[in-house]
Amino acid sequence: QSVLTQPPSVSGAPGQRVTISCTGSSSNIGAGYDVHWYQQLPGTAPKLLIYGNSNRPSGVPDRFSGSKSGTSASLAITGLQAEDEADYYCQSYDSSLSGSLVFGGGTKLTVL
């Protein structure tokens, strides 16, 4: 059971918009810790997609955006493309676990 909760799967047609939620608690996201998002393609290491809740590293398309409110965060992907089909993970820290790094369980995005 992951400290951060994500839906196991989401799907959308090409061109559509999808969102992936990441729900935490008052000891992690709600405590003010930043949320970061990663995209993982099969057989590869996760790739940083969003850092500091809503910032994109250079090279990440502006189709990807992040937000945070209260004890939750969200990743939005607009203009879905076939290449976006991947696993997505959120990550933060947790004060109840002595500052441990915590991940969401991951969300499989299927492009229909």
Place this chain on the structure above:
Amino acid sequence: QVQLQESGPGLVKPSETLSLTCTVSGGSISSYYWSWIRQPPGKGLEWIGYIYYSGSTNYNPSLKSRVTISVDTSKNQFSLKLSSVTAADTAVYYCASTSGYVRWGQGTLVTVSS
């Protein structure tokens, strides 16, 4: 830009100790926190623990009794030891720098089998 490379045996016998080393290049290990993260086949990511260059550590409570992470600043390396392994410890093991977000190594598959 810091790069990380894991090294160590790809096969470990049950009840033995898994040992991996991460070599940091392109930057000094005397900054950031340095973590080990693993991913069992077909499953999600699990943080194992981190170490600061000074030697202070923080471990995942679920693995704490079996984990030791150490650092060798002279070699720009940090290491993982996981004792009494079982098949459940079979995973891709990533080393990473973790100050805020994670900067990942490429990962190495470790299989626990006799």
